Amino acid sequence: MHPKLLLVAGLSASSLVAAADGSERVLGVYLFHRHGDRTAKAWKPVNLTALGATEVYSSGSFYRSRYVAASAPAASRIAGLSADTAVLSQLEVTAPKDAVLEGSALVFLQGLYPPTGSAGVETLANGSKVEAPLGGYQYVPVDALADAASSAKSEDNAWLQGGSGCGNAVVSSNTYFTSAAYKETYDDSRDFYQRLLPVINGTYGADAANFKNGYAVFDLINVATIHNASIPASNLLDNSTRARLYDLASVQEWNLAYNSSEPVRAIAGSVLAGQVLAALQDVVDAKASAPKFNAQFGAYGTFMAFFGLAQLPAASPDFYGICDYASSMAFELVTSVADAKPKPEDVSVRFLFANGTAAEKGLKAFPLFGQSKDTLSWTDFKAGMGKFAIADTKHWCTLCGNTNGQCAAGNSTSSDGGATAQNTDGSGSGVSRPVAGVIGALVTLVVILGLQAAVMLFGGLRLVKKSTLAGARRGVETSEAGVKS
Known part of the structure; x- marks a missing residue:
């Protein structure tokens, strides 16, 4: 069994999601979701397993029962969201061009909006009837995404920052390999x-x-213990050994994903924060085109980066650990007023997290930014996220130190290069999820050359096809190996 974050232990009663006041309603939600169970990164290509598909499907069904279905509780059902037939203008689902992540998103959607059955039958002008294939399968598109929050082929990538496209983030993560904490561990x-x-x-x-290959070794052994009936020298893999493998991998990946003195290392979390703010701001502004349900699929590293930036370890030290397959975090936009268009001061945000599929683990609320309240006013949430969110392309370029491609265009004009998402004040142009990928694509060559130089400089690390750079955590702050199947 995969090691779990023990998020239940030690939590106060206030951490549990209480039944909401009957007058409360959900205006919109933004989910960030990890993929389901997959094959080991050591063996390319990495694929979603049947178990993984089941995990994300059950998660989609859970979120349907919470936010979408006509039978969902009145306090949690998203106001105005179509219950049975997916209305594409109400949804936005994104994932990198990655078999595991994109596949997870597609399966998730079938749990969220299952086939319509007989509702998929149409009568043509000549009176004949046509039944939709696959029992009325609903074709909800998954938009392609390749940016600093979730890079293309994330699950084939051996290193946490390998596809971020952010030069300064790559350098920052590499410095961990030269730290005293890394050497000691x-x-x-x-x-x-x-x-x-x-x-x-x-x-x-x-x-x-x-x-150096802490996550790699953990990942390979973890996959083997789930899928292999016979493992060489399995007697060595007792509970304490597997627990230490998980702890060491978490230490390594935390320190590669986040460092309080070098925020650029958590660039993926900053980009995600900007995307969450932009999406929710549109709902607060009651824009007719604003999707009410947003879901983005990404890798565990983005979770860790956001956890660090949002000070979630202050709520539970378990947030230092690598989250399980099919984990998800939800940002609920809620109000207790009956107005069709509540004022911003009447809107609040609740952060919830499920470590593993929400269908099994349920959602738990946690306070953000080191505060004590599970639910924050929109103003306080926006201010807290705004401290580290990437607001626009120019901001991204400045933090990352990138000067070519789209960043070069941004430096020569006051334009942000054409990105279209709202920034944190809801008025400017920001890094939209589909457009943000342009940045990473244009800077790839520079980043690869910089990474090669850094690897040669720091500790003799080698860039090899099936090995992974790694790193560690705890006292300071912060991928791939295996058993041959």
Whole structure:
């Protein structure tokens, strides 16, 4: 069984989502969702498994029962959202061009809006009837996404920052490999990883059995324990060993995803924050074109980056850990007034998280930004997110130190280069989810060259096809290996 974040333990009663006041209603929601169970990153291509598809489908069904279905509780059903037939103008679902993440989004949508059955039968002008295929399967598009929050082929990428396109974020993550904390953890865990060689030597040799590949080793063994009936030297994989593998991988990935003194390292979380603000701002402004249900699929690293920026470890130290497959976080936009268009001062935001599929784990509310309240006024939420959210392309370019491609165009004019999403004040142009990918695509060559130079500089790390750069966490702050199947 995959190690879990023990989010239930030690939580106060106030952390649980209480039954909302009968007068409360949900105006809109933004979900960020991890993919379901997949094959190991050590073996390309990485694919979504049947178990993974089941996980995200059940999550989609859960969110349907909460926000969409006519039978959903009045306090949580999204006002004005079509219950059975997907209305595309009310939905926006995005995922990177990645088999695992895009596939997860498609399966999720079938749980959210299942086939219509007999409702899919049409009568033509000549009187003949045509029944839609697949029992009335609903064709909800998943928009392509490739940006700093979730890069293209995320699940094939060996390194957390490998596809971010953000030069300064790449450099920042690389500095972890030269830190005293990294060296200490590397040395302390050397013998531990070497003892696991009988388990992983079908894929990795002695030179790769170390903390540098902490996530890699964890990922391979984790996948094997889920899917392989027979594992070499399985007697070495007792509960304490697997728990330590998870802890070390979490330490490494946390420090690669976030550092309080170098916010640019958490660029993925900042981009996500900007996207959440832009989407919810449109709902607050009651724009006719604003989708009421937004869902984005991405990798665990974006969760970690956002967790750090939003100070969620202050609510529970378990947020330091790698979240499980099919985890999701939800930003609910709520109001208690009956007005069709509530004023911004009458709107609040609640943050909720499920570690693993929400169908099994349920959603729990947590306070953001180190505060004590689970629900924040729109003004306070906007101010808190605005401290680290990427507002527009120019902002992204400045933080990342990128000067070519779209960033070069932005430097020569006052334009943001054509991005169309709203910024944090709801008035300017920002980094939209589909458009933000242009940035990463245009800077890829520069980032690759910079990464190669950094890898050669820092500790003799090698860029190899099936190995992963890694890193670590805890005292400071912060991917791939395996058992051959």
